[in-house]
Amino acid sequence: MSTIAVTSSVGSIDISVESLSTFNPTKILSESTSTGSIYVLGTLSDLPTIVHIQKTVLESEKVQVVLQGLDRLNVFLENQPYFSSHAWSNTEDINRSPDYQIKVICPATETHIKKYSEQERYMVKETPKIYKNVVLPYIEAFDGTRLGWVYAILEGRKEAERVLYKTEDDTGFVILPDLKWDQTSMNALYLTVLVQTHSIKTLRDLTPSHIPLLEDIKQAVFRTVKEKYGVASSKLRLFVHYQPSYYHFHVHVVHINAEATSGMLVGQAHMLDDLINLLELSPSNGPSLLAQKTYTYPLGVEHGLFEGMKTAGAFYRDDDISDGAV
Template sequence: MMYTMADTELKPCDLAALETFEFERVLMESTLTGSCYLLGRLHGEPAIVHVQRTAVDPSAAPGIVKEGLESLDVFLDNRPYFSAHALLKRGADALPDLALKLIWPCTDVHIKKYTPQPRRLLTETPELYASIVEPYIASFPPERTAWVHAIIEGRKEAERVLFSAPGDEGFTLLPDLKWDGVSPSALYLTAIARDARIRSLRDLRRAHVPLLRAIRGAAYAVCAERWGVAQGELRLFVHYQPSYYHFHVHVVHVAHEIMAGMAVGQAHMLEDIIGWLELSPEDGPSLLSQMAFTYALGTEHGLYAPLAARQEGEADGFGEH
């Protein structure tokens, strides 16, 4: 489970608490992943519950087909094609039916993130970053990333940590909530930098190259040792704009189904970032801080309106001298 609130005695992650969930509406659903996001209230505060069918471990699938089914309801019988709904046998080694994730209390930002909305491409110049984006990032209260600090300080999710490097130049590597830990082909990890001063790739400097190399090395080693996933089977990338402003790197199996977060414009390969930083001066602004970035934003994103207004104004004046 994921918690976005400060430590509290209220327990949202037991059956008794979830039975009090007051459903309001469906934010988003996906027939591809068999999941939906539900908006409601828990303990009187807004909450989002993500309900998803769990993935099947390919190594366990043959055994399930042969002797792990309790019942079969065939709804298509037209040789050579057959389809059926099946129920798994219950037992100590039974697979869970659902994966649940909870954001409680959720904010308007969370609600907008998980609500379908049109997306538009925008170009962010260094000048727009300084005048619009950086003040937007600075406006977030520290509580917004309290859950991140709880992880890197070892107060939360310590049992899930796969690798941890201490100090301001260190990081913590752990499974992402998008992965249930079952199928290696759906592997998804996150490496979170300890230095809170690095909010996004715009803050990276050449001095951060050792940190990025260390993250890359740890990801390769952990994935090979624990799951037999080789270096060439991993995609390491950084989002811009990110979903939260504390620098982190995504580590994803190359066979993972492509999601919106892997689209060109938002996902930047870690190897490319290291290359840009190595071409940057030892002291002073990095190439990343001086580049213009083009990316898609949902029209409800807090940055969309001010960035779009500036670009529309510039387009209106195009060709005027």
């Protein structure tokens, strides 16, 4: 056992397993949901004390050792190919928080592998013309079997016990916890709204006729999150991805305190309220403003659209830079 004794103006302070066990937390100062880091204010030996706890980074060569040394696994989501679980390295204390959150994608497709691989990204400009000639054919050729897990949720065959809200009609939607949230930290709250209709692939397909659906989604999310988790609507971000990771329209719901990931950054995340407003400003007949817009967003070199977008001239080029004064 390691003990550190520090002498200060308030006397000697011992830092040991025994002394830390007497720490009395009073307030969470901050936490990072992505790194597992938390700063807690409390008292130690009747003195104001801040304790910072962070999970250590797992070395790549120890992954097999960790998996072989697990004592208990609680799989709380099973919707092939996606599985999520909590895991314990020992089970002497059955009330102890899990040591790991383990997610499994099996079978993993080539698209999954590319999605989670480190890769260079470039900013691209997708005009309506490029959408029609490059992106739309890509979407239409998309392997529909990859959406089987989505349809299983909508049809009630999978994850029914996790669904927080579901409309009764076929033109509605369901709300459930996202795969990225293990439902342990409220600041990390992350939900997904899946629409029942298969006709909306991306936000470009939205028209003014969809405004009631989007408004219903917003209000249902606010009510559900308040009732289930006690979180106010002003604490939530509701946004839509473009490009999305799968081509069935869905809305992301994230606590405002959640650690920002790449999917929440400008260029990919579009606020639901902004989409509704653009639809309200769109002509009642003809393409909506969302369909007519040029979208600028980051695209990885492993994305299936990369080569097509490059050939179509969607990339910013250095020779496009003006020589004029700024």
